[in-house]
Amino acid sequence: MSEGQVDHDFEDLLGYLKRNRGFDFTGYKRSSLMRRVSQRLRMVGVAGFAQYRDYLEAHPEEFARLFNTVLINVTAFLRDREAWDYLSTAILPRILAAKGANEPVRVWSAGTASGEEAYTLAMLLAERLGREGFAARARIFATDVDGEALAHARHATYSQSAVEGVPPSLRARYFTRANTSFVFDPEVRRGVIFGRHDLVQDAPIAHLDLLVCRNTLMYFNIETQNHILSRFHFALNEGGYLFLGKAEMPLTRASLFTPVSVKERVFRRAPRAAPPAPPGP
CATH class of the missing domain: 1.10.155 (Chemotaxis Receptor Methyltransferase Cher; domain 1)
Incomplete structure (x- = not known):
């Protein structure tokens, strides 16, 4: 050939x-x-x-x-660093600017695996809100269908190689070394709520400002992706943001999400279509 x-x-x-x-x-x-x-x-x-x-x-x-x-399916802190930098510098400030000073900030890490993504979100939000503001306002819901991975996530303990991608300044603020391992800050950890969730079968978490689902949708066929994306649209607040993986696009649900940055795979929830006007007299 x-x-x-x-x-x-x-x-x-x-x-x-x-x-x-x-x-x-x-x-x-x-x-x-x-x-x-x-x-x-x-x-x-x-x-x-x-x-x-x-x-x-x-x-x-x-x-x-x-x-x-x-x-090379390994979950990691700040995987695809440019995309996370964009989320931190461009999207999180928009979310917070649209909120009142004491309003809650709700985030869902769907398909969180062993927790690196959820704790990445916690660090970035704590940097923006400060520790007190994070504790008072931030709620990160981190879900997966894999109970063993969730147990690892709840333990919040990672190897040295696992935290290599975390900038030294963040590592110093949010991790404590314990022998050869690194333990995530328990105070910030309290803002992350882990639970088992099946994206296909279970009702979505609602009233979200940001939904992060990276490198998960592709494991489902197009029909199931449509179903999940419709649920994501329902889960997000008006104007909320969807952050996907490097290889993912909501191709079949373009009416539900508008691109903010195609390169970094960030999309915004589109308004619901207005109901048709009633017929005239």
Whole structure:
């Protein structure tokens, strides 16, 4: 098979993944992406990208394995640093500016895994509100379907390698070293509420200013994504913000969310459509 044909089949595969899972590869280098996808071809024993697409259609459980390989699926503090910097400097100030001095700030980390994302949000909000303001106003709801991951998150203890991505100034303020581990600040930790939640089956958390769901939607088919995004729209306050992962776009629910920064995957809840006017006399 020629290199040109391989590229054509590969682009067809990417188009299939985008249509079926909303997985947007714009930010990925094709060479490294092709290497990672090729790992799965070897693992399942198929010869080319066209055959792999057929394999995905016959074995939908393979989507999760593929995405884990492509994403190198490890949750981390401040993963995709530029996106988090944008959230901290551009979005959180807007949220707080629209609030009264004593109004609560409600955030949902959906698919929080072992807690790094939720504690990242806690640090960024505490930096903006101050410790007293954070304790009085901030509530971060951190959910996942994986009970074992939630137990790790509640323990709030991380290895040295896990906190390497945290800037030294934040690490000094929000972590205490305990032998070879780092324990997240218990005072700030109290503002984070962990719980088991199934995005498909369970009712959404409501009255939110910010909803963070990164690298989770792609694990669901388009029909289920539509269902979840409709729930997210319901969960957010008017004008609330949705923060997705690097490879995700709410392609099928463009009427529900308007882009604030496509590059950083930040979207804003669109107003509900006005009901039709009653017929005239």
